[in-house]
Amino acid sequence: MNFEYTKAQLELQDEISHFVKHTINKMGFIDKKRPFNAEEWKEVGNLKIHGLPIPVEFGGRGFDALSSTIALEELSYHCEDGGLPFAIAAQMLSCLIPIWKNGSDSQRNNFLPKLCDGSYIIANSITEQETGSDIYGMKSTAKQEGGDFIIQAQKTLITNAPLAGWSLVYVATNPEKRYFGGVSAFIIDHSLSGVNSNLALKKLGLESVQMGNQSFENVKVSEKDLLGKLGSGGPIFQSSMEWERACLGAVHLGRMKKIIDFLILFVKNRNVGGNPISKYQSISHKIADMKIKIETSRLILYKAASNLDSNKETGITASIAKLYISEAYRTMCYDAFSIMGGSAYLSGSFIENYIKDSLSSTIYSGTSEIQRNIISGYLKI
Incomplete structure (x- = not known):
C-alpha cells in the first residue's frame, strides 16, 4: 500500500x-x-x-x-x-x-x-418536501403519452437550481416498484414550458451556493431526454450517491485543514497569564485530536475513492467516509469555537462561516442516520 x-x-x-x-x-x-x-x-x-x-x-x-x-x-x-x-x-x-x-x-x-x-x-433534482430521506417514495411522476412523457414534480433544496439551465430530474414512472424499476431519470431543459427553477432559498450556511425549489408542471419531454433505461433511476441515483458520499468529503477535509492551520497560529499568539494558550494541555490536546481527525478522514476518504476506481465495496466505504468526515468536520468547528472563546462569538470571526457551513454536512447526500442504516445493512444486522 x-x-x-x-x-x-x-x-x-x-x-x-x-x-x-x-x-x-x-x-x-x-x-x-x-x-x-x-x-x-x-x-x-x-x-x-x-x-x-x-x-x-x-x-x-x-x-x-x-x-x-x-x-x-x-x-x-x-x-x-x-x-x-x-x-x-x-x-x-x-x-x-x-x-x-x-x-x-x-x-x-x-x-x-x-x-x-x-x-x-445542471442541477441534481430529487429531494421532495414530503418524502425527505424516503427518496423512492417520491410523489413526482412521469406519465407516458406515445413517445413522450409528461412530468409532474415538485422538488426542494436543489443545489445550483436557480443558476442551472438543466436538471437531472428523478420521477416515479411505476411507483409500486420504487427502487427496483419504479423510478426514472430525465435531463430536462429549464427553457421548456412548465419549468420553474428560479426561486433561491435563504440558508444558514454555504451562502454563495444558490439552492432552490423547483416545479415541473405538465412538462413534456421525449424518450431522448431519458437517462438510461425506463425504470433505471434507482440504480443510477444510488451509483451517483456512492460517488458523492465517497468524494464530497474532500471539500470538508480542505476546510478542516484550513481551520487547524489558523488555530495553530492563534494559540501560539494568544496569551493568558503570561503564557501562550498553546502551553495549556486542555488546548493543545484539542488541537492534537483535530489532527487525528484530519489524518483519519484523509485515510477514509482516499480508501473510498480508491474503491470507486477498483469497483470494490463502494457502498459501505462511501457511507463510512460520508458519516465520519461530516461528523468530524462539524465537531472540529465547535472545538475551534471553544478554543477561540469570545473572539469567535463576534460576527465576522474566522470560524463563523465554517460553523454555519458544517451544519448541513451531516444532512446532504443522506443524513448521518441514513449512513448508519446503510452501514448496518452491509453488516447484515
Whole structure:
C-alpha cells in the first residue's frame, strides 16, 4: 500500500493551488454572501475542474476518482469561499458522473463537454418536501403519452437550481416498484414550458451556493431526454450517491485543514497569564485530536475513492467516509469555537462561516442516520 502522491497528483495539486490563489480568490468569491455568476463559473471551467473524472473524449480531465478527490481537497483548502468547491463537487458527482456512466452517445457528447468547461450548469433534482430521506417514495411522476412523457414534480433544496439551465430530474414512472424499476431519470431543459427553477432559498450556511425549489408542471419531454433505461433511476441515483458520499468529503477535509492551520497560529499568539494558550494541555490536546481527525478522514476518504476506481465495496466505504468526515468536520468547528472563546462569538470571526457551513454536512447526500442504516445493512444486522 503506497501512501505517496504520484507525480501527476502533485502536479495537479500545484495547478489547482496556483489557479485558486491567482484567479478564483481575486474574482470576488471571498464575498461569501454573493452568489457566483456564470462568468465566474466559466472561469473555473477553463481548467475543466468541473470535469476532473470525466474522460478526455467527453471534455473532461480524465483523472481517476482518487486524483479527483485530491484535487477537490486542494481546491477547498485554498478557496476563500467554501461554497464554490461544494457547488462544483455537487454538480460533478451527482450529475456529470451519471451522464457519463449512463447517458446515450448523444447525451454525453451534447452535455459533458459544456458541463466540463463551465458553459452549462445542471442541477441534481430529487429531494421532495414530503418524502425527505424516503427518496423512492417520491410523489413526482412521469406519465407516458406515445413517445413522450409528461412530468409532474415538485422538488426542494436543489443545489445550483436557480443558476442551472438543466436538471437531472428523478420521477416515479411505476411507483409500486420504487427502487427496483419504479423510478426514472430525465435531463430536462429549464427553457421548456412548465419549468420553474428560479426561486433561491435563504440558508444558514454555504451562502454563495444558490439552492432552490423547483416545479415541473405538465412538462413534456421525449424518450431522448431519458437517462438510461425506463425504470433505471434507482440504480443510477444510488451509483451517483456512492460517488458523492465517497468524494464530497474532500471539500470538508480542505476546510478542516484550513481551520487547524489558523488555530495553530492563534494559540501560539494568544496569551493568558503570561503564557501562550498553546502551553495549556486542555488546548493543545484539542488541537492534537483535530489532527487525528484530519489524518483519519484523509485515510477514509482516499480508501473510498480508491474503491470507486477498483469497483470494490463502494457502498459501505462511501457511507463510512460520508458519516465520519461530516461528523468530524462539524465537531472540529465547535472545538475551534471553544478554543477561540469570545473572539469567535463576534460576527465576522474566522470560524463563523465554517460553523454555519458544517451544519448541513451531516444532512446532504443522506443524513448521518441514513449512513448508519446503510452501514448496518452491509453488516447484515
